[in-house]
Amino acid sequence: MKAKLIAFVIVIVLLVVYVATGVYQVDPSQVALVKTFGKYTHTVGPGIHIHAPFPFQSHVIVDVQTVRKQEIGFRTVRPGQYVQKKEEALILTGDGNIVSVEAVVQFKVNDPVKFVFRVENPEELVKFTTESALREMIARRTVDEILTAERDRVSYEVHQITQQLLDAYDVGITVINVLLQEVVPPQTVIAAFDDVNNAKQDKERYINEALRYANNLIPSVEGEVRKIILEAEAYAQQRILQAQGETQRFLSILKEYKGSPRITETRLRIETLEEVLPKAKRIILLDGSQNITLLSLDKLIGGGGK
Amino acid sequence: MKMMILVFVLILSAVAVLFIGLSFFIVDQTQYAVVLRFGEIRKVISEPGLYVKTPFVDNVIRFSKRFYIYDIPVEKIITLDKKTMLVDSYAIWRISDPKKFIESVRTVSLALSRIDDVVYSGLRNTLAKLDFDDIVTGERQYLSDITEFSKRNLADFGVDIQDVRIKHTDLPAENQQAVFERMKSERQSIAALIRAEGQKEAQKIRSEADKKATILKAEALSEAERIKGTGEASATRIYAQAYGQDQEFYRFLRTLESYKFIIPDSVILIGEDLTILNQMK
Numbered sequence: 141m142k143a144k145l146i147a148f149v150i151v152i153v154l155l156v157v158y159v160a161t162g163v164y165q166v167d168p169s170q171v172a173l174v175k176t177f178g179k180y181t182h183t184v185g186p187g188i189h190i191h192a193p194f195p196f197q198s199h200v201i202v203d204v205q206t207v208r209k210q211e212i213g214f215r216t217v218r219p220g221q222y223v224q225k226k227e228e229a230l231i232l233t234g235d236g237n238i239v240s241v242e243a244v245v246q247f248k249v250n251d252p253v254k255f256v257f258r259v260e261n262p263e264e265l266v267k268f269t270t271e272s273a274l275r276e277m278i279a280r281r282t283v284d285e286i287l288t289a290e291r292d293r294v295s296y297e298v299h300q301i302t303q304q305l306l307d308a309y310d311v312g313i314t315v316i317n318v319l320l321q322e323v324v325p326p327q328t329v330i331a332a333f334d335d336v337n338n339a340k341q342d343k344e345r346y347i348n349e350a351l352r353y354a355n356n357l358i359p360s361v362e363g364e365v366r367k368i369i370l371e372a373e374a375y376a377q378q379r380i381l382q383a384q385g386e387t388q389r390f391l392s393i394l395k396e397y398k399g400s401p402r403i404t405e406t407r408l409r410i411e412t413l414e415e416v417l418p419k420a421k422r423i424i425l426l427d428g429s430q431n432i433t434l435l436s437l438d439k440l441i442g443g444g445g446k
Numbered sequence: 447m448k449m450m451i452l453v454f455v456l457i458l459s460a461v462a463v464l465f466i467g468l469s470f471f472i473v474d475q476t477q478y479a480v481v482l483r484f485g486e487i488r489k490v491i492s493e494p495g496l497y498v499k500t501p502f503v504d505n506v507i508r509f510s511k512r513f514y515i516y517d518i519p520v521e522k523i524i525t526l527d528k529k530t531m532l533v534d535s536y537a538i539w540r541i542s543d544p545k546k547f548i549e550s551v552r553t554v555s556l557a558l559s560r561i562d563d564v565v566y567s568g569l570r571n572t573l574a575k576l577d578f579d580d581i582v583t584g585e586r587q588y589l590s591d592i593t594e595f596s597k598r599n600l601a602d603f604g605v606d607i608q609d610v611r612i613k614h615t616d617l618p619a620e621n622q623q624a625v626f627e628r629m630k631s632e633r634q635s636i637a638a639l640i641r642a643e644g645q646k647e648a649q650k651i652r653s654e655a656d657k658k659a660t661i662l663k664a665e666a667l668s669e670a671e672r673i674k675g676t677g678e679a680s681a682t683r684i685y686a687q688a689y690g691q692d693q694e695f696y697r698f699l700r701t702l703e704s705y706k707f708i709i710p711d712s713v714i715l716i717g718e719d720l721t722i723l724n725q726m727k
Contacts, residue, residue, distance in 0.1 A: 177472050177495050178494040180494070195472060227616075236625065265538070271614070275614060339638070346644035347644055350647070350648035357659050358662075365666035372669070378677070379677040387689070397692075408699070416709040424713060
């Protein structure tokens with residue numbers, strides 16, 4: 141009797157455990173696809189659910205909210221630390237150059253049924269599709285376009301093309317964004333590219349230096365010009381004043397001279413000779429016999445000269 | 447006795463469960479199933495659900511219905527213009543006909559090697575007719591050609607090629623190095639050009655400033671001469687007006703004035719008669 145009871149309890153427990161295998165939990169960002177005998181029957185949302193146990197029903201849980209991502213040209217080793225995947229990152233450009241491109245594609249599941257049942261490895265599919273679209277768009281442009289103005293267009297076009305292809309495969313994926321991360325020249329030529337930027341700086345510098353020279357030169361020349369003009373004006377004025385002064389003196393003397401011309405003439409002569417003769421080096425007096433007598437002016441005029 | 451019956455019933459039911467278990471099989475949403483009896487195909491199932499088979503005799507093989515992505519190994523291709531290119535492609539494919547598939551290739555890994563062969567020859571044939579630049583930059587029409595070609599040639603294997611695409615077109619390492627060198631020299635010449643332009647413009651600015659300065663100075667000098675000229679003219683007029691009043695007296699006065707400059711430090715000869723001084727004019 142006791143053995144019977146124990147057997148009964150064991151059977152009940154086993155049955156409960158068996159039924160409990162059909163209990164499952166779906167998180168808020170997820171949905172569960174329920175299969176009955178392997179065939180998809182319906183989808184259930186977040187919460188705790190139960191379905192018939194194995195082998196009758198089973199379920200697949202898919203995260204439909206979380207934004208997934210794939211990295212191209214690099215891998216995140218741990219948050220904040222990356223390694224470059226050179227063979228993925230280096231891409232040929234339309235003008236036969238090579239650029240290094242790192243990109244991230246963000247995507248989301250829009251149809252969990254297709255996402256789960258139509259493709260073996262949807263993540264890889266997204267990555268490859270994005271990579272090939274990226275390659276194609278880069279190849280249509282020159283290296284300069286990619287490094288500068290066309291960056292945004294590239295990421296936009298890659299987004300479009302990737303979405304189109306994924307739609308054609310019908311795998312229930314929406315591409316949210318294609319973000320170009322680092323788009324740079326390859327490591328070995330980066331210095332040469334930087335030098336072009338330096339050259340642009342140098343060019344600015346040369347021009348600024350020249351402008352500074354010009355800006356200094358013109359005002360200083362203008363100063364000089366002003367000086368030349370002023371000097372000329374001063375000279376002209378001086379000449380006029382000098383003329384006026386000299387003529388004034390002449391006219392004064394003339395006035396006196398007109399009053400008594402003879403005596404004034406004689407006085408002027410004598411005064412002048414008095415003034416200048418002492419400064420002569422030698423004065424040679426000739427007598428009637430034509431002998432040359434040397435004498436100093438002191439004797440001759442009796443003035444105070446040497 | 448009762449115990450014996452219980453054990454017997456238990457064993458019987460266990461056998462029954464096992465037998466039932468072996469008689470049914472489930473085909474998943476993502477699968478095809480092929481029922482083989484001693485290697486002979488009895489049934490091909492492409493709809494998911496619960497199916498019956500004969501236990502111990504029938505063998506069920508399952509294949510995925512889903513798309514596979516096959517990353518084809520990098521291939522070296524010689525283009526029409528005799529350049530070497532490394533092409534990294536991938537194919538998206540699925541098993542479309544499990545019967546043909548099991549008859550011809552049987553396993554996925556064998557199928558991959560078939561796909562490899564076909565896609566590679568498709569790539570090589572198509573790309574060999576194109577120039578390097580057209581492959582890199584051109585519209586990807588040739589990809590649909592390759593896809594079509596692969597589709598046609600793999601249909602017999604029960605394989606459907608959805609798409610063949612190129613992930614990467616690369617240069618062999620030595621050519622890549624050459625490209626880097628060229629990029630470098632290209633940038634260097636651009637940099638040199640920019641610097642030269644800068645110097646040219648700077649020189650232009652300087653020369654223009656110099657020119658302006660020279661002109662300004664010349665204008666000033668010419669203006670200065672004019673001003674001096676008017677000054678001198680005025681002076682001359684003043685002199686002429688004043689001295690014109692008595693030319694004789696001017697000459698006399700001016701002569702006396704000039705002695706002040708002539709006589710100092712010179713040797714003077716004077717006759718005996720000192721009145722000769724009166725004659726010095």
